[in-house]
Amino acid sequence: MLPSHYRRCYGCGPDHGAGLRMRLTVGQQASIHAQLEVTDDHQGAPGLAHGGLLACALDEALGTVAWLLGTPAVTARLETEYLTPVPVGSVLHIHARCTGVTGRKISLVAEGRRNGPTGSPAVRATALFLAVDLEHFTTHGRVHDVAQAMADPDFDTIRRAFGINP
Numbered sequence: 001m002l003p004s005h006y007r008r009c010y011g012c013g014p015d016h017g018a019g020l021r022m023r024l025t026v027g028q029q030a031s032i033h034a035q036l037e038v039t040d041d042h043q044g045a046p047g048l049a050h051g052g053l054l055a056c057a058l059d060e061a062l063g064t065v066a067w068l069l070g071t072p073a074v075t076a077r078l079e080t081e082y083l084t085p086v087p088v089g090s091v092l093h094i095h096a097r098c099t100g101v102t103g104r105k106i107s108l109v110a111e112g113r114r115n116g117p118t119g120s121p122a123v124r125a126t127a128l129f130l131a132v133d134l135e136h137f138t139t140h141g142r143v144h145d146v147a148q149a150m151a152d153p154d155f156d157t158i159r160r161a162f163g164i165n166p
């Protein structure tokens with residue numbers, strides 16, 4: 001199981017009060033398994049998960065695969081297919097994997113299944129991530145947030161955990 005890459009991440013951060021708190025584990029080769037518990041807080045239509053939130057959960061798993069490759073990367077393109085509704089109370093089992101790397105471009109796919117990791121897919125995504133350097137975050141984000149993340153006493157452990165070379 002991987003630690004959260006950033007404690008305040010909406011997808012996986014333990015310090016995010018309203019976040020998804022996804023649990024992510026490393027799979028075979030360049031892949032990630034993740035689970036999302038769909039709760040009352042995740043509804044779009046009554047009793048059903050919001051589609052944008054499901055896209056977020058897939059994005060989190062896809063981004064974690066990209067980091068397994070040893071570089072921070074950001075989503076450039078994310079295409080999502082919704083195959084069946086996902087009700088509150090279900091656990092979405094997500095599998096995300098890398099399908100190819102060309103220069104800075106990282107191609108990935110993900111599937112989310114209900115009723116266990118071998119259930120039929122409810123949602124699918126195809127994505128392009130672009131590898132970026134740390135400057136991307138300090139230029140476009142807030143320097144003090146980046147500094148705070150790097151000052152986390154667990155930051156070295158987090159970096160080492162992501163230093164798995166598939």
Ligand SMILES: CCCCCCCC/C=C\CCCCCCCC(=O)SCCNC(=O)CCNC(=O)[C@H](O)C(C)(C)COP(=O)(O)OP(=O)(O)OC[C@H]1O[C@@H](n2cnc3c(N)ncnc32)[C@H](O)[C@@H]1OP(=O)(O)O
Pocket residue numbers: 005011059060061062063064067072073074075076077105128130132137146147149150
């Ligand atoms: C101390 C702390 C540090 C922590 C670091 C942690 C890292 C994370 C680690 C783990 C994360 C796990 C979980 C996270 C999951 C969530 C991920 C997100 O939600 S990310 C947020 C949303 N995404 C953005 O905000 C991007 C906004 N866009 C941009 O910044 C730029 O557009 C960017 C970087 C994507 C590309 O800009 P350019 O200037 O670098 O690159 P150009 O030259 O435009 O393109 C390069 C190549 O890519 C293609 N390309 C670019 N965008 C494309 C697109 N949308 N569709 C298709 N191709 C595209 C281009 O055609 C070009 O291809 P040709 O080299 O010519 O073949």
